[in-house]
Amino acid sequence: MQSHISGTTRLYGLVGDPLSSAKSPQLLNRLFLEQRADAACVPFWVEADNLSAFVSGARAMGNLSGMLVTMPHKQRMLAFVDELDSTAREVGALNVIRCEPDGRWVGAISDGIGCVLGMQWEGNHPANKSVLLVGAGGAGRAIAFAVAYAGASKLTISDVDEHRARDLAASVAAETGRAVRSGPSDPDGFEVVINATPLGMKASDAMPVDPERLAPGTIVVDIINAAEPTPLLRAAQARGCRTQDGGPMHQGQALYALRFLGFDYRPEGRAGVDVGAT
Structure with a gap:
């Protein structure tokens, strides 16, 4: 204190x-x-x-x-x-x-920018990649805009509320000019899969995507910041996927928020990244 x-x-x-x-x-x-x-x-x-x-x-x-x-x-x-x-x-x-x-x-x-910064730090930048985003709630909405602005070649947004996913996809496409649509949570054919739902916080949760549909080498990002890998990340690792937990996003959020507040915050080992706070 x-x-x-x-x-x-x-x-x-x-x-x-x-x-x-x-x-x-x-x-x-x-x-x-x-x-x-x-x-x-x-x-x-x-x-x-x-x-x-x-x-x-x-x-x-x-x-x-x-x-x-x-x-x-x-x-x-x-x-x-x-x-x-x-x-x-x-x-x-x-x-x-x-x-x-x-x-x-x-x-x-800071949610969206934080997620993209974390992905960049981990070598998982979404630029020029096809991205499946599962979850169109608060965090998912922010991540959708940030991933599109970061240059994803194709972004598909999936949510249990299909109307919410469709409305978000239309908004992101209109604002960013990127190819954005809504669709099912099938990860087959995507280079990056991002879980922006709460699924995985509890052991009894269902999987946000079917891990058997993940191709080896797919980048799988779960924004849940937990001490242990979520069931999705464990299953993705077993499939030979590159995985990233919520830790880097949390650091990216902190960097952006603190810069916005006027403080020069540099997470350990995360030098060389510049985010302008308005």
């Missing part, structure tokens, strides 16, 4: 419900210590029904400089910011807010 908190300390928060497994406060406070910044990050446990009341109080704090936003507030918080960067406008959600000195709150989302 910070040992230098004083009356001049700038506050950063993590807003969500629940926060029992949150790691962002430790990451930010370690960074603040390393950079000798007069700043501290604290968790703000806010239930959905109390979000409006929380924002009213937070707006009155003159020393609040920014917030990370997690579930279930990524979309609800849109109504309480003054400005959105291009990522948040396209995706329709945010997970980081910069509180400007003039009182304006500016929102962005």
